[in-house]
Amino acid sequence: MPATIRDVAKVSGVHVSTVSRTFSAPHLVNPSTRARVLDCAEQLGYRPNRAARALITGRTHNIGLIVADIANPFFPPLIKAAETHARGRDYHLFIADTNEDANVEEELVLALAKQVDGVLLCSPRMSNTQIERLSRDVPLVVVNRPVPGLPAVVMDHAQGARLAIEHLVGLGHTHIALLGGPRGSWTNREIRRSATLTARTASVELTVLGPNPPNEEGGSGQAEAVIRTGATAVLAYNDLMAVGLIDGLDSAGVAVPTQISVVGIDDTALSRRTRPTLTTVATPTAAAGRAAVDMLLAHGDDRRTTALVTLQTELVIRNSSGPAPTNI
Amino acid sequence: MPATIRDVAKVSGVHVSTVSRTFSAPHLVNPSTRARVLDCAEQLGYRPNRAARALITGRTHNIGLIVADIANPFFPPLIKAAETHARGRDYHLFIADTNEDANVEEELVLALAKQVDGVLLCSPRMSNTQIERLSRDVPLVVVNRPVPGLPAVVMDHAQGARLAIEHLVGLGHTHIALLGGPRGSWTNREIRRSATLTARTASVELTVLGPNPPNEEGGSGQAEAVIRTGATAVLAYNDLMAVGLIDGLDSAGVAVPTQISVVGIDDTALSRRTRPTLTTVATPTAAAGRAAVDMLLAHGDDRRTTALVTLQTELVIRNSSGPAPTNI
DNA sequence: GCCATTAATGCAAACGGTTGCGATGATGTC
């Protein structure tokens, strides 16, 4: 029913190849016939079928984007940026949600492989081995985790953790708790490593808690444990946990930030909306989305590259952190 | 490089059509040869190219999903539900963000048309006429707005507004303000109509403000105006505006809910995280996503159908609403 | 033992485009 290239050819009285070239190689066709063809195409409402085109060119002009959980407020800004950026380059985005399941993840990459020119793997749960195997089927760019031999874009969490700890030290805190995230998370290891180092350098005590699930329950459930440590400040694995922790402290009658300061990571939209508003480490999620698209489009078909883009983080000071309470 | 149907045919010593049938019509091929073919396919890592298949079958097994703004917390749960539901039926989702732009919206539908079996249009900004025209190019299901002659799934906002107003009346409020949303929004009209009717029936005063942008600024910016109305309770167009309004009231030194009660609409994840937690009308977004996918898959190719699914809403009482302040 | 069925497979034409090659005519150069 929809007009094909043959319909346009018939109406405009030229061969299909000429119509094809009018769209994909305009400089090869005479301006006057090109005008005529375009006119007929317009008339018939013709639009090239990109899937058919992809069959022979090998380029679909589609990009796959796989995330663990769309509903996690960390991802939408990244997705939005990637989508807009890709569309500006005439690419469309396939988006899939794995529900944090590594098997679903693998299946999705395989299913998408033929329909896209590459896949953006955000915070993958698969093993490095699995990921490397998949990279033979389709170009991959990993986001939020470095995978040896594959292009990746990561946030400088080491820097972020350092900034956060230094901020707290500057406020006079001498005992800080680190509310760790999920086991096996590269980000978590980075934060821990950097926080430990920074605390040691500043000669303050650091107590590490975890692993914990990276959501609100993972924060609220650890409120008691945090209080028991005796720390006067906490750095949480992400904003969700920080917010949950504030809730838990609130329920336990502990005031934030007067009694305990709390710092999150990610600067999700959430952090501006809570009471108190959340001091947090801003990770450039939108920039990460754009960078990932760029890397994919740049590398084209040479799958194996060691390119690693590290994006800087930034401390955003709001109301959940304050001076250490003075001992009486 | 990736194995094609011909490679499998060559290795297993049968014709390509037999290989094809092993996958798309297994009952037509001898069990023993089928086993052999499957074996070879497995060996070669063969997976059917869905785009090539679509070229001849006409079914891509892809669904387009177009939203105005992925970052709006209303959408992710809807997207997630639609994606999971679709994948369970062996469909994948193309997702695109229009940045609230009607032209981008139209362009996207056209661009996606050939690559999908249908498009889910969420809260479209286009005119009915535009939408109807597009429905000739690709099957459409509209979400969050009824379009005559097209399948649609909407929330029962009239019911929601009634529940909210009745809740406030029950708390003793006699003057309520309605913080309206964007001009041209069907949802907004529904809410206004129902709120007005309910208020009249209960003999309480209702002051309508707006139109306003449907975000936090649209709420915080109207705080002064709300105070001037003298109302002791407010129903906002959505949670985002409600949260913004609470912020604005807070800055103006007005306490929620002791001086003014605030009720939102949508029950986004946000509403549980703010202080005070937000009383709101829950709209079943996940169910809407699933219903939309079902309608699209059910109607198949008979484009024009008048099916309209209306989903029930529910009042969720939290801490931003309370008894009307007693006059001294 | 013959004929009608049926199961299993091969053949080849599609689907909607792209692209290397060759044909044609026009142009420029001397």
Place this chain on the structure above:
DNA sequence: GACATCATCGCAACCGTTTGCATTAATGGC
């Protein structure tokens, strides 16, 4: 005016798959 060059366009094969039809062999009924 002959020849090389070049712009323009048609021809046909091809991308990976499906599918109606033809072919073959095996089966069943009598």
